Amino acid sequence: MNASSPLTPHSSPAIPVIAIDGPSASGKGTVAALVAKELGFHYLDSGAIYRVTALAAQRAGIALDDENALAELAGKLDVSFDNGEIWLDGTQVGEAVRTEESGNAASKIASLPRLRAALLAFQRSFRKAPGLVADGRDMGSVVFPDATLKIFLTASAEVRAERRYKQLMEKGMRANLSQILQDLQQRDARDSARSVAPLQKCADASLLDTDTLTIAAAVNEVLRRYQA
Numbered sequence: 001m002n003a004s005s006p007l008t009p010h011s012s013p014a015i016p017v018i019a020i021d022g023p024s025a026s027g028k029g030t031v032a033a034l035v036a037k038e039l040g041f042h043y044l045d046s047g048a049i050y051r052v053t054a055l056a057a058q059r060a061g062i063a064l065d066d067e068n069a070l071a072e073l074a075g076k077l078d079v080s081f082d083n084g085e086i087w088l089d090g091t092q093v094g095e096a097v098r099t100e101e102s103g104n105a106a107s108k109i110a111s112l113p114r115l116r117a118a119l120l121a122f123q124r125s126f127r128k129a130p131g132l133v134a135d136g137r138d139m140g141s142v143v144f145p146d147a148t149l150k151i152f153l154t155a156s157a158e159v160r161a162e163r164r165y166k167q168l169m170e171k172g173m174r175a176n177l178s179q180i181l182q183d184l185q186q187r188d189a190r191d192s193a194r195s196v197a198p199l200q201k202c203a204d205a206s207l208l209d210t211d212t213l214t215i216a217a218a219v220n221e222v223l224r225r226y227q228a
């Protein structure tokens with residue numbers, strides 16, 4: 001696995017990290033990427049790692065509950081990230097990892113402790129100077145517990161479902177609002193209930209509710225908290 005440039009074998013505590021965790025469609029990816037751009041930092045979309053691992057498993061015919069086989073697969077995945085594009089085994093995965101089915105498959109394998117452990121070092125290898133903005137579910141709690149700033153980004157399930165609906169429609173994908181709301185609530189419940197690295201606001205994270213915030217306002221608020 002590589003993050004488009006040589007791997008750093010160990011994480012470096014001197015390099016600042018902004019960890020943005022939260023439920024699905026809360027805007028983590030959008031806000032994290034814009035904050036990273038503003039600060040000139042690297043960006044880690046950790047959910048994409050789980051999504052592409054699930055895709056690789058499906059291509060290899062590995063069941064999504066076969067923990068040993070999934071952990072072994074994760075340890076030798078040929079995945080790289082380059083300018084927002086994901087490469088698996090030398091080919092671009094494109095929108096295959098952006099569907100709700102892909103999010104659900106990722107959520108299922110993400111509940112397996114050995115699979116999560118196998119992905120830890122790869123995620124930490126993204127910590128490079130001058131800094132990193134990382135989004136996911138356990139960025140502040142497990143992957144970067146010493147992060148400089150930890151944000152728990154959220155919005156009501158209804159607002160998130162509407163945003164996801166709009167996003168899918170804009171991409172020309174089929175979408176049904178009530179189905180999206182149901183899927184999103186099920187995924188959040190699974191991600192919150194698992195025994196390892198559950199989705200939760202850790203004690204040292206600060207809450208950012210974007211129900212009534214524009215993307216620009218959410219980005220500015222993260223930057224303000226970082227600079228404070």
Ligand SMILES: Nc1ncnc2c1ncn2[C@@H]1O[C@H](COP(=O)(O)OP(=O)(O)OP(=O)(O)O)[C@@H](O)[C@H]1O
Pocket residue numbers: 023024025026027028029030031047103163164166167210213214215218
């Ligand atoms: N504050 C906001 N106001 C309006 N739309 C927003 C806001 N934040 C994000 N969005 C939109 O909501 C959609 C979902 O955002 P995004 O994909 O960043 O969420 P996410 O938390 O990364 O989702 P997932 O966990 O499923 O990957 C996008 O279309 C994005 O543009």
Ligand SMILES: Nc1ccn([C@H]2C[C@H](O)[C@@H](COP(=O)(O)O)O2)c(=O)n1
Pocket residue numbers: 024025046047048050051103104106107110111135136137138139187191
């Ligand atoms: N740090 C992470 C990131 C993601 N996951 C799992 C749980 C999510 O439902 C799924 C897809 O993530 P998304 O792309 O929607 O952010 O992957 C996780 O457990 N830990």
